[in-house]
Amino acid sequence: MITRTNDEAMLTQLCTTDANFDASLSALLAWEGVSGAEVQRRVDDIITAVRTQGDAALIETTNRFDRLSVTHMSELTVSKARLHQAFDGLPQEQRDALAHAAERVRVYHEHQKPESWQYTEADGTLLGQQVIALDRAGIYVPGGKAAYPSSVLMNAIPAKVAGVQEIIMVVPTPDGILNELVLAAAHLAGVDQVFTIGGAQAVAALAYGTETVPRVDKIVGPGNIYVATAKRAVFGQVGIDMIAGPSEILVITDGGTDPDWLAMDLFSQAEHDEDAQAILIGWEQSHVDAVKEAIERLLPGMEREAIIRQSLTTRGALILCRSQAEAVELINRIAPEHLELSVDEPEAWLPGIRHAGAIFMGRHTAEALGDYCAGPNHVLPTSGTARFSSPLGVYDFQKRSSLIQCSAQGASTLGRTASVLARGESLTAHARSAENRITS
Incomplete structure (x- = not known):
C-alpha cells in the first residue's frame, strides 16, 4: 500500500505478505543508469575533441560548461603551494577534523596492502605473484554545489597507500569558485597535480592525455551522468573503478532503536539527490509506524527538505517483514550500498549476509560516520552491484604479475x-x- 503524509509526500509502505510484494519491490529497486542517445552523442563528441585537439579542447569545453573565460591551461592548474595554502587557511576545527579523517582512512587502508609471495616446489621450480602499484591514477572529484573533500580522501589515500607514483586530480570549478576544503584535502592526501576541469572532457584528458594533463592508468571517483558515460566510453583505454548509481541505504531495525535516529539515518542518504534510495525493514509493526511518524515530523525542519521528500517519494520505502530470517533474505536480494544493522548482536547476522557494500553494525553506528571518518572507504557498489563488486581499496590501485621459474x-x-x-x-x-x- 502507499500512504500520503500530511505534507503531501508519498512514502511507499510494503509488507512481505502482500500478494504483489515481489513485483512492487522489483519496481522500487529498478534503476537504469545508462545514458540516453543524446548524452552519449555529446560525450562522444567531447572525447573526440579532446583526443584530437588536446588542451585547446579542454579550454573550450571548460569555458563553455563552467562559464569561464580562460585562455591557457596554466589558469586551470592548481599548484602544490596553493593546496598547502588552502589547508593552512582553514579554521583550526576544520583542519583538525580533516586531518583526523585522513589519518583514519590511511590506517584502515594500510591493513589492506597485499604482499607479493612465492614458493619453491620440490624439484626447484619457483612459482609466485608480484604485486605492483599503478604508475599513475586519476581522481575525479565533483565540484560546484556538490563539493566533497571526503571524496578526495577516500579516492586518493588508498592510491597513495598502494604505492601509486603519481596522483592526478581533476575537479570542476563552475564560475571559477574553488572549494578550499577540497583543495586542503588534496594537500593532506598527497595529490601530485590538480586541474580545475570536469565533465566528460576531464575524463577524456585523463584517459588519453593532452599537452598538459598526463595520461593515467586508472580513473576513479564519482560524477554526473556525463562523467559516468565518459568513464564507460574510455574503459579499456584505462581502468575505471565502477559506474556508480545514486546513493542507497538499507536500515534493518529490530524495534529497539530510537525512531528519530532511524529517520535521520534515512534522511542522510536521501539528501544526496532526488534519485537516492532510503529503505527501512523491520518486523515490529508499531516500530515501523513510529519511524514513519518520525519521518513526517522531522522532515519539515531539514535544510534539504525538498530533495529528501522527492527521494523518499520516488524511491524510498518502509517494509514490514515477518522475521529476522526474512530480513536477511531481503538484504541479499537488495544488495545495498550501505547496510545499517540497527539490532542487538549484529555480528550474529554476518554469516547470512552475502551482498552489501558496507555493513554498519549496532545502534550507535550511523552510516554518516562511514561517509567521513570511520576509516573504510565510502566508494561503494550501488544498484545491486554489491553482488559482484567490492568497496574501493588499495587493491584497486595495484596489479599482479605471476612468477614462473x-x-x-x-x-x-x-x-x-x-x-x-x-x-x-x-x-x-x-x-x-x-x-x-x-x-x-
Missing part, C-alpha cells in the same frame, strides 16, 4: 604434460617449444 627437472616434467595438451589442441609450435626442455 622452472628448474631443469621441473621444465622436463611440465614439458611432457604441456606437449600432450598442446598437440591435443593442434598447436605444434607450443608442443615443440615445451618438448625442447624435456630431458631423457
